[in-house]
Amino acid sequence: MITQTISVISVSIQIAVLATLLGLLVKLIGESARNLTAVFLSFSFSLWLLTDLYWLIYDLMRPESRMPFAANEIEEVCLFLMIAATVNSANRRQMRLPMGYLIGTCLFAVSNAVLWILWSGEIVEDIIVGAVFVWLFYSIVCGLQWSKALESREWVVLGIVCAALIVCQGLTFILPENVRNIPDLCAYILMIAGAAFFTYLFIRAYGNSLAYPRLFLSCALVIWILTSKYMSGGNWYNLFLTLETPGIILWYMSVRKAVKAE
Amino acid sequence: MIYSENILICMALPLLLTVFFVQGSARRLVIHFILGMVACLLGAYVSGFIDVAAGFGTENTAIFISPVVEETMKFLPLLFSFLMFEPKRDTLFQAAVGIGAGFASFENVCSMITSGTESLAFLLIRGLAVGVMHIVSVSALALGLMIAKHYKVSGFSSILGALSVGMLFHGIYNLLASESGISSAIGFSLPLITAILIFVAYRKLRTL
Numbered sequence: 001m002i003t004q005t006i007s008v009i010s011v012s013i014q015i016a017v018l019a020t021l022l023g024l025l026v027k028l029i030g031e032s033a034r035n036l037t038a039v040f041l042s043f044s045f046s047l048w049l050l051t052d053l054y055w056l057i058y059d060l061m062r063p064e065s066r067m068p069f070a071a072n073e074i075e076e077v078c079l080f081l082m083i084a085a086t087v088n089s090a091n092r093r094q095m096r097l098p099m100g101y102l103i104g105t106c107l108f109a110v111s112n113a114v115l116w117i118l119w120s121g122e123i124v125e126d127i128i129v130g131a132v133f134v135w136l137f138y139s140i141v142c143g144l145q146w147s148k149a150l151e152s153r154e155w156v157v158l159g160i161v162c163a164a165l166i167v168c169q170g171l172t173f174i175l176p177e178n179v180r181n182i183p184d185l186c187a188y189i190l191m192i193a194g195a196a197f198f199t200y201l202f203i204r205a206y207g208n209s210l211a212y213p214r215l216f217l218s219c220a221l222v223i224w225i226l227t228s229k230y231m232s233g234g235n236w237y238n239l240f241l242t243l244e245t246p247g248i249i250l251w252y253m254s255v256r257k258a259v260k261a262e
Numbered sequence: 263m264i265y266s267e268n269i270l271i272c273m274a275l276p277l278l279l280t281v282f283f284v285q286g287s288a289r290r291l292v293i294h295f296i297l298g299m300v301a302c303l304l305g306a307y308v309s310g311f312i313d314v315a316a317g318f319g320t321e322n323t324a325i326f327i328s329p330v331v332e333e334t335m336k337f338l339p340l341l342f343s344f345l346m347f348e349p350k351r352d353t354l355f356q357a358a359v360g361i362g363a364g365f366a367s368f369e370n371v372c373s374m375i376t377s378g379t380e381s382l383a384f385l386l387i388r389g390l391a392v393g394v395m396h397i398v399s400v401s402a403l404a405l406g407l408m409i410a411k412h413y414k415v416s417g418f419s420s421i422l423g424a425l426s427v428g429m430l431f432h433g434i435y436n437l438l439a440s441e442s443g444i445s446s447a448i449g450f451s452l453p454l455i456t457a458i459l460i461f462v463a464y465r466k467l468r469t470l
Contacts, residue, residue: 039409040419043406043409043423047426047427047430050427050430050431050434051430053430053434054433054434054437057434057437057438057445058437061438061440061441061445068318068322069318069326069327070326070327070329070433071326071329071330071429071430071432071433072430072433074330074426074429077422077426078419078422078423078425078426079426081418081419081422081423082423084419085420
């Protein structure tokens, strides 16, 4: 009951924040002569706001039942496509990713989809969302590469964190129940470490007044938190749900800065 | 059980005749109005099929599946018109309004025949809410198409995003209206509030 109340409060705050940011974005679109990134971000925020509203209304009206297939599942796919479009619109030079990055990105996204299937059993939906996730991760990694937001060793650290996270999550399915808590806890620590890592990179880019690295890093932070949320349950889910909101604010601020700089 | 095909024929025939007597934007509006009614009937077929095939149950299908199906059915003629004729902004918006109004009118008529026509107040509230809701959601689709046309990049994402906005808006309305009390009151007033917001956004888009 307490967990549900916390998630309802978190989503309500997120709705209020998204509505405010949408108003600010409309103003920004006008000021920037319809900047493409600002337009796509407003689209993404509209979708996010509506899906939050849908979830909140459902949770308040039918708290006891599990939500069946509904419009918000299609919206989820569209939201990820729209976020990818937002990222790509800011990426000035469409470059090919080196093979190592490409394989790593695809592996992480596909592993996520496999884990969702193992958790929920919704094969078709998770495959579709997984495919869109590949495209989203690819777009973000391209943006991070183009803007040189990460140094080589930081890419290595990120790769290790992602690999360790997938291994820990995978172990929770294999290990016996009495020791399952250990990889589970390790996975949560890695998720928090990943969020802290992107936050550190964002602060560093902020200090150096680098508009585009900041934009891509804030987006990567939001998507990392969102991915972690999908991997979590109970209070951990609420933690990542709550962390999403400041991430969204940082994302908006970064886009605003990049748009104004043009 | 009602014979909705017969109702459609009776409603569409005078309108079809009208097409030969009017021209320009009036003709376009009438054609899209008829297309909206046809989309409503086809949507009911598809929803009915999903209900039977997937075993969701009539209530769950009406609340959760219908928004997806109905918005897709409304979107198809609009997309066809958008891709084939490359209409101007105003023409596309007019087509969207025609489809939305036709869809809502046919749905209202079928609903009235099914549930009775005793309470004028309820019919007025429902009629207005459904009417505005369908026009608003299809206008959101038109707005998405306009944005896709204007920016030319990521057109697929924009179109899908617009469709998704329409579906979610419709879904929220259906969910709120599914239970009586304060939730249905909010549900019935939601389309009107959104219509005002869309109108403001549309005006802003025109002036930008």
